[in-house]
Amino acid sequence: MYTVPKLKSYTATALDKASDSLLAALEKESSAVRNEEDWKAFRDRWMARKNGVLTQINDLWLKQAPKDAKRDVGQRVNQLKATVTATVEKPRSGAVATAKRAGDSVTARASVAAPSLDSLDITLPGIRRPLGAEHPVIKTAHEIVSVFRNLGYSVQEGPVIETDYYNFEALNFPPNHPARDTQDTLFIARQESKPQRERLLLRTHTSPVQIRTMEKMKPPIRIVIPGKVHRNDPPDASHSPMFHQIEGLAVDTNITFCDLKGTLDHAMKELFGSSVKTSFRPSFFPFTEPSAEMLVSCFICGGSGKRGSEPCRPCKQTGWIEILGCGMVDPNVYGFVGYDPKKVSGFAFGMGADRIAILKYGVDDIQLFFNGDVRFLEQFG
Numbered sequence: 001m002y003t004v005p006k007l008k009s010y011t012a013t014a015l016d017k018a019s020d021s022l023l024a025a026l027e028k029e030s031s032a033v034r035n036e037e038d039w040k041a042f043r044d045r046w047m048a049r050k051n052g053v054l055t056q057i058n059d060l061w062l063k064q065a066p067k068d069a070k071r072d073v074g075q076r077v078n079q080l081k082a083t084v085t086a087t088v089e090k091p092r093s094g095a096v097a098t099a100k101r102a103g104d105s106v107t108a109r110a111s112v113a114a115p116s117l118d119s120l121d122i123t124l125p126g127i128r129r130p131l132g133a134e135h136p137v138i139k140t141a142h143e144i145v146s147v148f149r150n151l152g153y154s155v156q157e158g159p160v161i162e163t164d165y166y167n168f169e170a171l172n173f174p175p176n177h178p179a180r181d182t183q184d185t186l187f188i189a190r191q192e193s194k195p196q197r198e199r200l201l202l203r204t205h206t207s208p209v210q211i212r213t214m215e216k217m218k219p220p221i222r223i224v225i226p227g228k229v230h231r232n233d234p235p236d237a238s239h240s241p242m243f244h245q246i247e248g249l250a251v252d253t254n255i256t257f258c259d260l261k262g263t264l265d266h267a268m269k270e271l272f273g274s275s276v277k278t279s280f281r282p283s284f285f286p287f288t289e290p291s292a293e294m295l296v297s298c299f300i301c302g303g304s305g306k307r308g309s310e311p312c313r314p315c316k317q318t319g320w321i322e323i324l325g326c327g328m329v330d331p332n333v334y335g336f337v338g339y340d341p342k343k344v345s346g347f348a349f350g351m352g353a354d355r356i357a358i359l360k361y362g363v364d365d366i367q368l369f370f371n372g373d374v375r376f377l378e379q380f381g
Ligand SMILES: [Zn+2]
Pocket: 298, 299, 300, 301, 302, 303, 304, 305, 306, 312, 313, 314, 315, 316, 317, 318, 319, 320
């Protein structure tokens, strides 16, 4: 163990020699530090005010030095102090030096504190864990779901990886329907040897859950299906290869198009305010007949198509916004699930949660929802 010698001579050579052996001892003891306890002992031995090595060189070297050598010795002692302090405080791997740097940033403390649980200093401030908040798309999806829950609908979910059968065939897509094209649908690779109906794909809509539910349950059915879907769309301001849909299905006896209109009109007033008007125009989907697109009067410009003197962009100045697709369930679909189309009827509808969140919050790029930039997401917290 190194002890501070008394100096017999104060020549430059003698001071060099004394400094060198002190620094060699410092290096050796520093490299022997293995854990926090070692480090504390090391720190105290060199830096303790009472009898630490630094105090000793001050007492034994500087104070004892003859007047004409004091300036030189003083400079050397200062240099040695700086070196010793830097060596004691240098960042060390593992548990060492936790106590010294306790006041530093959260990340530094988190990374050094973990391995030293056996010597945890419970007086250290805790690690701050920021509170999270609902993602705007999930929040919007929950709001839509709750409107239908209040109407007595229950929530159903299903797999994101689906078979061709549930995603297309049982929903009345004919064998060569273009939606199956790889331009539109993301298929799981290397399944060419399987029959088409068994091939796996990322579901392109939440509609397969309608089939899965009707296979399990008899009417009356009233369900909403929130979930993630995928399409082979390159990402841009209004497209994402992954997005969120919410579908609904009601099947019972004597369900008519009036029920569809009344239900959706009520839902839109709940979502966008009681002054919102709805309008339907004919459309086509393989699994509904007749099919319609529903529009709501623009809740941003109040249907005028203008915001002050500026044109209203979300409704493209028409005063109407396309919000969902819907229709009466095609009788062919009942054939796939063992329902009798002469006895039951029903309607289905589907909308994009991301699109509605975009309209609601005035966001101009769907990518912002999925980039994971906390600065953007915090605005909705
Ligand atoms: Zn508008």
